[in-house]
Amino acid sequence: MMLSRKNKERMFFWLFRGCAAAVVAFLTIIIMFVIVNGAGTITWDFLTQNPMPNDTGALVSGGILSPIIGTLMLMGLVLAIAIPIGVFGAVFLVEYCGSYKWSRYMWMTVNNLAGVPSIVWALLGVGVFVYYLAFGLSLISAAITLSLMILPIVMVSTKEALEAIPSSIYDASIGLGATKWQTILHHILPYSASGIITGIILSLSRAGGETAPLLLTGVALNATIPLSIFDQFQALPYYIYMMTSASDRANAYPMAYGAALVLIILMMIMNLAAATLRSRYREKYKW
Amino acid sequence: MKNISGDQISKIQVKDLNLWFDTKHVLKDVSIEIYEKEITAIIGPSGCGKSTFLRCLNRMNDLIPSTKIEGEILLDGKNILENDIDPVDLRKDVGMVFQKPNPFPKSIYENIVFAPKIHGIEEIKKDPKTGKEKIVRRKPTKEELDQIVEKCLKRAALWNEVKDRLNKSAYDLSGGQQQRLCIARTMSIEPEVILFDEPCSALDPIATAKIEDLLVDLRKDYTVVIVTHNMQQAARVADRTAFFYMGDLVEYGPTKRLFEKPEKELTEQYLTGRMG
Numbered sequence A: 001m002m003l004s005r006k007n008k009e010r011m012f013f014w015l016f017r018g019c020a021a022a023v024v025a026f027l028t029i030i031i032m033f034v035i036v037n038g039a040g041t042i043t044w045d046f047l048t049q050n051p052m053p054n055d056t057g058a059l060v061s062g063g064i065l066s067p068i069i070g071t072l073m074l075m076g077l078v079l080a081i082a083i084p085i086g087v088f089g090a091v092f093l094v095e096y097c098g099s100y101k102w103s104r105y106m107w108m109t110v111n112n113l114a115g116v117p118s119i120v121w122a123l124l125g126v127g128v129f130v131y132y133l134a135f136g137l138s139l140i141s142a143a144i145t146l147s148l149m150i151l152p153i154v155m156v157s158t159k160e161a162l163e164a165i166p167s168s169i170y171d172a173s174i175g176l177g178a179t180k181w182q183t184i185l186h187h188i189l190p191y192s193a194s195g196i197i198t199g200i201i202l203s204l205s206r207a208g209g210e211t212a213p214l215l216l217t218g219v220a221l222n223a224t225i226p227l228s229i230f231d232q233f234q235a236l237p238y239y240i241y242m243m244t245s246a247s248d249r250a251n252a253y254p255m256a257y258g259a260a261l262v263l264i265i266l267m268m269i270m271n272l273a274a275a276t277l278r279s280r281y282r283e284k285y286k287w
Numbered sequence B: 001m002k003n004i005s006g007d008q009i010s011k012i013q014v015k016d017l018n019l020w021f022d023t024k025h026v027l028k029d030v031s032i033e034i035y036e037k038e039i040t041a042i043i044g045p046s047g048c049g050k051s052t053f054l055r056c057l058n059r060m061n062d063l064i065p066s067t068k069i070e071g072e073i074l075l076d077g078k079n080i081l082e083n084d085i086d087p088v089d090l091r092k093d094v095g096m097v098f099q100k101p102n103p104f105p106k107s108i109y110e111n112i113v114f115a116p117k118i119h120g121i122e123e124i125k126k127d128p129k130t131g132k133e134k135i136v137r138r139k140p141t142k143e144e145l146d147q148i149v150e151k152c153l154k155r156a157a158l159w160n161e162v163k164d165r166l167n168k169s170a171y172d173l174s175g176g177q178q179q180r181l182c183i184a185r186t187m188s189i190e191p192e193v194i195l196f197d198e199p200c201s202a203l204d205p206i207a208t209a210k211i212e213d214l215l216v217d218l219r220k221d222y223t224v225v226i227v228t229h230n231m232q233q234a235a236r237v238a239d240r241t242a243f244f245y246m247g248d249l250v251e252y253g254p255t256k257r258l259f260e261k262p263e264k265e266l267t268e269q270y271l272t273g274r275m276g
């Protein structure tokens, strides 16, 4: 039977609507699930105490202060390392080397690196930073490893933001006697900032949620708040992972859900901050 | 033809200019003399190299890789194609207005003060020890910037329309206003020559008329070179007109003479619309 055009239209409309609804429903279910199971765990003590062992020696009591601080420190370091290198690296490749053939191959490599699984980066991190450079199992080894992992994402999104700026802006600025660097600093970077920030946030979120690279480079269950970047540390995703594999499930699972909820809230706050910053740039430089 | 003060002072002399993009020969043995405080129009079918020629005059073609250029372009007697000429300095003397209005996505005020801010203000200072005079650059003050904005906007006949909304985005202006803003912005660098690349091609007739009036007025203070695909426009505003065809400068002379009695067959064909 042939469907009439109208019915076809209606069918696809409901199909798309169904897909959208399914996405929203799954998201809601997951978040609700975490909230229902985790909200009860979140108390002042849970947020301000380090994980502590119970009578049997398993680390299933206390709170998650050190994992929170560890994750924040890790993300702060990644921000400080990966963002300048990634953004300025991309600026250099796009603005100063765009016309060279080798820069095309460079970008092909960067694109490929963006798809490398995190455990491979972990392997690189343990080989190069932990042992070869002798940083040991430490916050800095993990931070550099994560930075390398997200560098391609930062670079590619920066590149796309830069290339969205029309060449008439370059003409205007260069035509007024500005140098290339002045043009980049006063025009290209501010106008592409909202796009660049989006990429940074996406990649930071990825870095904040990774477990595998931390596992090999410096996270430790019994670590407390690191006093130097060469100390071992705790992190929320790793803490969740450890809780879900503890044998004392009755005590450990609520802790895992509590930590998951905190991690989700952290990410939300970060995304919100980024969205605010982004809309401020959009507002300021109206296209 | 004489300029308004009655003299004919050569401002730009182009000698045997050849330009290639990769292997494509875009300008062929172009020689032309452009006079101070006149309007020189460049006409010709699209793709004949008008924009490319214009962009040689402030070395904007430097930005395009694989450009090869030969010949001489003398600005006030100095060859601007020499290696020791800094194109960044050159572009402060030779301003440019583009085909599509291209204000920065910032406020009207900021569009104008960008160049004065990055270049600073030149001042002659005496060294207290040696007594020698030298030029120093310093940051302009807020008052100086305000003055520059007012002066440039007035000169571009835009002041009255925007004086109450200098801090509004330049993108809120109409196309014609945006183009006049771009002209005002070019004036902020105090150039001697202003190049216009089809400045009215994106504008309606009323906005076009305003720009043409402005062009004629600018002629008092600036040397103007304008590319236009609109022959009537050339006839209306230009002192001299140059006709380009496939990278050759076919004919160049006083506008009236060129339009009424073209010497070359090709020019006549183009002017009468008999050219494909």
Ligand SMILES: Nc1ncnc2c1ncn2[C@@H]1O[C@H](COP(=O)(O)OP(=O)(O)O)[C@@H](O)[C@H]1O
Binding pocket: B021, B024, B026, B044, B045, B046, B047, B048, B049, B050, B051, B052, B053, B064
């Ligand atoms: N960046 C470029 N790279 C290669 N060729 C170009 C470039 N810009 C212009 N051309 C070529 O040079 C010729 C002249 O272009 P142009 O000066 O823009 O012509 P017009 O302004 O008279 O329409 C055209 O054939 C055009 O295809």
Ligand SMILES: [Mg+2]
Binding pocket: B050, B051, B052
């Ligand atoms: Mg053109």
